[in-house]
Amino acid sequence: ADFGACLITKTDTNPFFVKMKEGATAKAEELGITLKSYAGKIDGDHEAQVTAIETCIADGAKGILITPADTSSIVSSVQKARDAGLLVIALDTPLEPIDAADATFATDNFIAGELIGKWAAASLGDEAANAKIAMLDLAVSQPTVGVLRDQGFMQGFGIDLKDPKKWGDEDDPRIVGHDVTAGNEEGGRKAMENLLAKDPFINVVYTINEPAAAGAYEALKALGREKEVLIVSVDGGCPGVANVADGVIGATSQQYPLLMASKGIEAIKAWADTGAKPEVTPGKDFFDTGVKLITDQPVDGVESIDSKAGAELCWG
Amino acid sequence: MTQQPVLQGRGLVKKFGKVTALQGCDFELYPGEVLAVIGDNGAGKSVMIKTLSGALQPDHGEVLLDGKPVHFNTPLEAQYAGIATVYQTLAMSPALSIADNMFMGRELRKPGWRGKYLRQLDKPAMEKFSREKLTELGLMTIQNIKQAVETLSGGQRQGIAVARAAAFGSKVIILDEPTAALGVKESRRVLELIKDVRARGIPIVLISHNMPHVFEVADRIHIHRLGRRLCVVKPGEHTMSDAVAMMTGAMEPPGETQAA
Amino acid sequence: MTQQPVLQGRGLVKKFGKVTALQGCDFELYPGEVLAVIGDNGAGKSVMIKTLSGALQPDHGEVLLDGKPVHFNTPLEAQYAGIATVYQTLAMSPALSIADNMFMGRELRKPGWRGKYLRQLDKPAMEKFSREKLTELGLMTIQNIKQAVETLSGGQRQGIAVARAAAFGSKVIILDEPTAALGVKESRRVLELIKDVRARGIPIVLISHNMPHVFEVADRIHIHRLGRRLCVVKPGEHTMSDAVAMMTGAMEPPGETQAA
Amino acid sequence: MSDTGTANQNSSNQSYEDVLKDAATTVAEFEEDESFSRKLQNWLHSTPSAVPMFVLLAAILVFGLILGSKFFSPFAMTLILQQVMIVGITASAQTLVILTAGIDLSVGAIMVFSSVIMGQFTFRYGIPAEISVAIGLGAGALMGFINGVLVAYVKLPPFIVTLGTWQIFLAANFLYSANETIRAQEIEEQAPTLQLFGESFRIGGAVFTYGAVAMIVIVVLLAYVLSNTAWGRHVYAVGDDQEAAELSGVKVKNTLIQVYTLSGLICAFAGWALIGRIGSVSPTSGQNANIEAITAVVIGGVSLFGGRGSILGALAGGLIVGVFSLGLRMIGTDPQWTYLLIGALIIFAVTVDQWIRKGTA
Amino acid sequence: MSDTGTANQNSSNQSYEDVLKDAATTVAEFEEDESFSRKLQNWLHSTPSAVPMFVLLAAILVFGLILGSKFFSPFAMTLILQQVMIVGITASAQTLVILTAGIDLSVGAIMVFSSVIMGQFTFRYGIPAEISVAIGLGAGALMGFINGVLVAYVKLPPFIVTLGTWQIFLAANFLYSANETIRAQEIEEQAPTLQLFGESFRIGGAVFTYGAVAMIVIVVLLAYVLSNTAWGRHVYAVGDDQEAAELSGVKVKNTLIQVYTLSGLICAFAGWALIGRIGSVSPTSGQNANIEAITAVVIGGVSLFGGRGSILGALAGGLIVGVFSLGLRMIGTDPQWTYLLIGALIIFAVTVDQWIRKGTA
Ligand SMILES: Nc1ncnc2c1ncn2[C@@H]1O[C@H](COP(=O)(O)OP(=O)(O)OP(=O)(O)O)[C@@H](O)[C@H]1O
């Protein structure tokens, strides 16, 4: 069976998606599928994804794997693709509603956040009540991944979320403030500095991803406070896991993009061959590729693996 | 002369930051005359005519048209009142055509619904009119009326600016150094044009540094010095030497000759 | 005249797209003379002196300095060879000071290591020199040598351009309509300056539309028409009427007067 | 000699001018000898708007040859139109502003904020969609008006004004929307008017959305206005030489304000079309709209210095980028290579344009 | 009267000019009566570079009053320096280009690509860090040189050239780096030279990084070069009026190429400093560098039309934004509001500047 498929990621500059693409390409080659990849210019660029979906339809592809840049904005286009007879699988981020795609292979980002929140609270023990927390988010436009992880962290830490659909409306005094990082080192450092200038005694730092965590660490290091602060993050990329081993990051929630990608390609193949659609994880409305907490300081009540085990599973 | 001036300025003052360009300047233009304005570089001649034609607003003083005070906030308002000006900088849009430039700000629309509802320009009419004006004034040989102004020589451009003023100035025509960049032949034609326009009864203000030209066409000469009118003289009553001497400060002006 | 021309052009051709500005044009300037160039607007006078001074490169033809062919790729190369030009557009940087403009492209550095290693400009020396030149030439009263050129009147600017050329032109000075925007007084000073420079033995090219000025200062007159030299006449041998008639095509040029 | 001071001024003062009556009156003629490339250049030189059309046709041809019928199909061709719609509309607005020698960095922000206003007024306040659309259009025009006032009256450089308002409008958009997306399904059920421009009709294999048609209507209308009305000529005159325009009787300030306001209105319209295109109302849309609109305009041969260029050129510029992107995507080019090639395309297209406009090689 | 054709040309042809020997030689004087605000305006008008300094001091003062010693501390003050370092260096490069009436949209791309080259050459090819840094600096200069050639020789508008090369350099950066980050810890162990500008020393509570010091050195050096060397005057002359500069003997093309090349080199240097700042080498850095550098330059009073402004102004511009962002963050302003207020700050700062420069209210 020689046919085409598409992979549409949020960007092609974030290592997460670069690895996802590598995984998908390898699997596609193995199964004899021609894979074409598309991406937005920046995270949140859903218009480029719409254009990419249209191209796939015009191109006569059999199926699309997509990491939605906006959970609801591309639903209409996805519908168009399905109407045109393509199998559409959401990866990494579910669509809203989730059944807008034929299937979803994703991490539960809220749970990813919750895990690191729980870990941070448990690590601090009684001190958690007096914690001073910096929240380093993605962008002022508050994309959903960022909101889910941020709010998941708070839930895990035991903070009242108020509206779970946005960050910044909480009134828990333990939160020093939110700032945005663009998900890279530069932004992470600046945001950390800003919040440190506001309150130099911050001792817990939530970060949207590992590059932002690395940047935050540099800011703390410049002050000589890097040993006194817990940094938590999400992703589980190889540099991130290495940073856990080096003590830069206390704990991170690892995701499995390669698994999402290869599962996705397999599903398209199966559908093209037999017309069968993939199963979902029992009890959920999507296939959970799972998320594992990686830390070298495990705490009771939160399941985790150490950085050595994490390094074997890491993706970049 | 007990006539009422067509265009008049009284006590005009204009400053640019620290520079005083006009310092209580008076000005009168009478019906049917050619009034020359002479003065050193930087004396304030151009600024004066700009305040008279709405291109600049005076800080103090007033402008009167037919004896009635007027406030021109833009050159367009002065144009509506019949004052057409050729500025020293010519005021042409280089990328636009000759016809576009001739009619800038006073375009003709197609007759009927196309003009009224679609606001469509009557390009053929404007081109025809422009060609006529240029031919009629014999000013120069323009090959193509749709040509962009930037493709013309400096002299041709000055000619078009003069033709535009002559065509639309129903009450007053002001020319600020219209022949500065022109050759002998081209200058001569502008002087002839000035005489033609006067013959039609329209008064003209001519700013020039060329004394023979000034003494050839002017009925009266407004001598400008240090931001104000020093005096007004008549070519028949004073020599070129006198005029130059007064304008450069080498000679005192005559007594009360202003209302000459 | 069997002397060798200081500056010479042979068969110069220059086209701009469809416009032919020079069409096999010849030119000679002899030592110590004032050569006037006259011609209609758009005849190609400015383009000719631009090709002679490195501002434009001719499509065909050659430029010779002291009889030797030269190729000026930029105005700077011509300046190094001693040719100073006042272009019709003046070529001033409005936001820079008078001294900056005077020395543009030929700045003085501090003596010693500061000039050599730090490449530091000798601002006081440049300012002193500028002030001297302006005062010496008596051209005008400049209040502040550090003043930006844009704060000066058109006449003052033209004066500075002329002073710059006079100060740095060691071999040839070219003036393209240097008095077009100037008042009577200011024009007179430029004419005096031309005579001074000639007295120093430096030959001058003067482009002008002002016939009395041309006939006052020129030793020979190059008449330019339709992109080429029509002929060269001497003021003593032809009248202004003749010159104007030839330049406008109203009269045939005299026989072989070119090497007058 | 000539102290003619006591002259009688009715005779000529300078009698050497008497000879002028015999002066030549014919225009100079010079022989022509030109190479083919010089002739082509001269032809294009006299019709510069043909240049981007040329490039566009060439691009379609090249991709057609590579990709065959997949690309050369009515479906793919009309798909390009759909994909270019938003860029085409915002580029029209941008062209207007650039023709006045300005630049509008806020087009994307105005577009997305207006679309959010249309959506939120409908869903948050329950106002009928038609009225909400009108309010959204009004809001866009108001934002443009603010730019216009700052440019025309406060006399700030357009680049700076719109650099500032871009951030202001965009932040206001996020704050006002609370970053909430309104889902396509809800809009479809409750306020289909918002999605009007997403609807389509078919002619054979070709699929035309109302949005693509609207884009073409806007471009044609503006092309008419710019070249056939006094106002259009004034827009060019203002961009060509603002002071000259003022002195020759153009109401420069009014024209500028009208241009920026109209630009804002058109961007708001693009915001409405955007809802049709993506189905939903999302405050994160349009992040690349600025750069894409400017790219279309410059590839279309509109001069950033004002006064030169046409709105049809800008549309062609948008289509060139659209053809390129779709073509490269269909070939399967890696996205980064696509960006790289589009960067090269910008430089190439403008180099060709420059070569033609110069008239000299 | 005056057919002086057969004249003897040594006497004056127009004897009415004889009276000129008596002409007045004094300069006109006019009385002054000015309000205080007019006087202040005139003073600032004559020293325009003081304006951004003024705004900067005012901003520090206002935030100091609101926030007290927290803000007025050596720590916070030096933190601003650190945060502004990258913007300050890229804004210096941008100022050079803008002074020539150009604009460089590729500063951010050159910066990040150069830093990636430094990192990859060290780690991928095992070249000693010092040599890799030199290669990275050379690569930055080369990218600038390419911009310069396109601007000076192909004569394309700088906006378009750098719009194109921005995309090209950025895409090349992603393709070359394969989007891989080099971690801070690895660099620290194996190639600390790369992190040189992240190191710091303390004077009391103040923390100075070498990077912040380097920024100040670069600014002072460029300020010296611009105002005290012939080359510096030529940069201004080119931006002021390119044709005039050419005619008065400036090697315009050379100057332009040198400016763009130097700008590229400085951006590469910023790339090196960036590694020090963020610890790691990351190809996704520097995405906002363009807009931040341009914002600093325009707030610093450098004219986008070229020829006017100073590099110190640009530094002040960067610091103003730095003071504002940190101050607002410390007050606890939401990031979205901060974004909005910085948009307003841009417009406000330039309005003040405009008011002062005009000389007329
Ligand atoms: N827009 C302006 N801003 C600042 N100063 C100005 C402005 N316009 C004119 N000036 C100044 O006002 C004074 C008078 O200038 P004006 O142009 O009226 O002189 P003029 O008599 O027309 O001289 P010329 O014969 O050279 O044309 C000059 O000192 C000039 O520099």
Ligand SMILES: Nc1ncnc2c1ncn2[C@@H]1O[C@H](COP(=O)(O)OP(=O)(O)OP(=O)(O)O)[C@@H](O)[C@H]1O
């Ligand atoms: N850069 C250019 N591009 C195109 N055409 C040009 C250029 N420079 C000059 N021309 C054309 O060349 C011809 C000769 O122009 P030039 O400036 O030499 O005339 P001129 O004799 O100096 O006239 P004037 O007395 O008006 O200064 C004109 O037709 C002019 O339009």
Ligand SMILES: O[C@@H]1[C@H](O)[C@H](O)CO[C@H]1O
């Ligand atoms: O959703 C994605 C991934 O989960 C990864 O963390 C990279 O950034 C986000 O945008």
Ligand SMILES: [Mg+2]
């Ligand atoms: Mg004047």
Ligand SMILES: [Mg+2]
């Ligand atoms: Mg000339």
